[in-house]
Amino acid sequence: MGRKVTVLGAGAWGTAFGQVLADAGNEVTMWAIEPDIVEGIRGHHRNAVRLPIVEQLPSNMTATGNRAEAVKDAEIIVVAIAAQFARVALTEFKGLIPSNAIVVSLMKGIERNTNKRMDEVVRETLDLPAERFAAVSGPNLSKEIAERHPAATVVGCADIDNARIVAETCTNSYFKAFVTTDVIGLEMCGSLKNVTALAVGMARGAGYGENTAAMIETRGLAELTALGAAAGADPKTFSGLAGVGDLIATCGSPLSRNYTFGSNLGKGMSVEEATKVSNGVAEGVPTTDAVVALGKELGVPTPLAYQMSRVLNEGISCADMLAGLFGSEITAE
Numbered sequence: 396m397g398r399k400v401t402v403l404g405a406g407a408w409g410t411a412f413g414q415v416l417a418d419a420g421n422e423v424t425m426w427a428i429e430p431d432i433v434e435g436i437r438g439h440h441r442n443a444v445r446l447p448i449v450e451q452l453p454s455n456m457t458a459t460g461n462r463a464e465a466v467k468d469a470e471i472i473v474v475a476i477a478a479q480f481a482r483v484a485l486t487e488f489k490g491l492i493p494s495n496a497i498v499v500s501l502m503k504g505i506e507r508n509t510n511k512r513m514d515e516v517v518r519e520t521l522d523l524p525a526e527r528f529a530a531v532s533g534p535n536l537s538k539e540i541a542e543r544h545p546a547a548t549v550v551g552c553a554d555i556d557n558a559r560i561v562a563e564t565c566t567n568s569y570f571k572a573f574v575t576t577d578v579i580g581l582e583m584c585g586s587l588k589n590v591t592a593l594a595v596g597m598a599r600g601a602g603y604g605e606n607t608a609a610m611i612e613t614r615g616l617a618e619l620t621a622l623g624a625a626a627g628a629d630p631k632t633f634s635g636l637a638g639v640g641d642l643i644a645t646c647g648s649p650l651s652r653n654y655t656f657g658s659n660l661g662k663g664m665s666v667e668e669a670t671k672v673s674n675g676v677a678e679g680v681p682t683t684d685a686v687v688a689l690g691k692e693l694g695v696p697t698p699l700a701y702q703m704s705r706v707l708n709e710g711i712s713c714a715d716m717l718a719g720l721f722g723s724e725i726t727a728e
C-alpha cells in the first residue's frame with residue numbers, strides 16, 4: 396500500500412522524483428513557493444516552468460502552497476530545494492513536521508559560509524534525530540527519469556530500516572533504490588561530483604577531448620574520496636552508484652546543469668552569463684568554495700576545487716585551470 400509523501404520544492408528533480416513516488420503507488424503532495432507552479436500541478440497536472448518535458452503528471456500527485464497543509468499527516472517528507480536556500484526555506488517548516496515522519500534530502504550541495512553538508516543543515520534546522528533523516532543520491536539526471544528511463548539510486552540513513560522504508564517507497568518498475576548507512580558518503584559524493592562536472596564541462600567547452608575529461612574525472616574522484624573519507628565517509632561508497640556512477644552520468648551529459656555551466660565557461664562565457672542561461676541551479680558553483688574551505692579544515696588537498704574556485708572567482712582560463720592541477724614534482728598516483 397502506498398504512503399503519504401510530501402515533496403518540498405517543485406524544481407526539475409523535485410517534480411521528477413514526485414512522479415517516481417506517484418508511479419510507485421504513493422499519494423504525493425508537492426509544495427512550492429510559486430503560485431503558478433502550484434496551480435499548474437494541482438489544476439493541470441503539469442509543471443510547465445521546471446519540468447515541461449512531462450505533458451501529464453500522474454493523477455495521484457497534487458500540490459499546495461500552504462506549508463501546514465503540505466506536511467500534515469505526511470509519513471515521508473522529501474526536500475528538493477536549491478541547497479543554498481534549504482536552511483531559510485526549512486526554518487518555515489520547523490514545528491509543522493509530524494513527529495514520526497522521515498525527512499529525505501535530494502539535494503547535492505555544501506552550504507556556503509558554514510561548509511555544512513545537507514544532512515547537517517536539514518537536521519539542525521528541523522531539530523531532527525539522525526535516524527529520521529535520509530539522503531538520496533545517485534546517477535539521476537531528472538529529464539531521463541521524468542521520461543521513465545531505467546535508473547537506480549542509493550538511500551542512506553543511520554537507521555537501515557528507515558533507509559529500507561524510503562527505498563521501498565521510491566522503487567518502481569523503472570527506478571530502483573539501494574540502501575546504505577553511509578549518509579556522509581552519499582552527501583559528499585553528490586555534492587563534490589558537481590565541482591568535477593563543472594571542470595569536465597569546461598574542458599569540453601574549450602574543445603578538449605576524452606583524455607582530458609578522463610584525467611579530470613579520475614583526479615576529481617580521488618579528491619572527493621579523500622575529502623569524504625576525512626569527513627567520516629566509507630571509501631567504498633565512492634566506487635558505487637552515488638560515486639563513480641553519478642560522476643559518469645553528470646560529467647558525460649549536457650543534461651547536467653553543472654556540466655553545461657562549465658561548458659559555457661569553456662566556450663568563453665563569464666560566470667554571470669553562464670548563470671543567466673542556466674536551466675536550473677548549478678550547485679557546483681556555490682559548493683566549490685565550500686569544498687576548498689572544507690579541505691583546509693580537514694587537512695586534505697583539493698587542487699581541483701581550488702583551481703575551479705579560481706575559475707569562478709578570478710576568471711582564469713581552462714588551460715590555466717588544468718595547468719594548476721599538478722605541481723612540477725613527479726609523484727606517485
Ligand SMILES: NC(=O)C1=CN([C@@H]2O[C@H](COP(=O)(O)OP(=O)(O)OC[C@H]3O[C@@H](n4cnc5c(N)ncnc54)[C@H](OP(=O)(O)O)[C@@H]3O)[C@@H](O)[C@H]2O)C=CC1
Nearest residue numbers: 404405406407408409476477480484502503536537675676
Ligand atoms: N535536476 C537533477 O537532475 C538533479 C538534482 N539534484 C539536486 O536536487 C536539488 C534540487 O534540484 P532541482 O529540482 O533540479 O533544481 P531546480 O533549479 O529545478 O529547482 C530548485 C528548487 O529550489 C527551490 N527554491 C529555491 N530557492 C528557494 C527558497 N528560498 N525557498 C523555497 N524554495 C526555493 C525552487 O523553487 P522555485 O521553483 O519556486 O524557484 C525550486 O523548486 C539540487 O540540490 C540538485 O543538485 C539531485 C539529483 C538530480
Ligand SMILES: O=C(CO)COP(=O)(O)O
Nearest residue numbers: 533534535536651652653
Ligand atoms: O545530480 C545530477 C545527476 O545525478 C544532476 O546534475 P545537475 O545538477 O548538474 O543537473
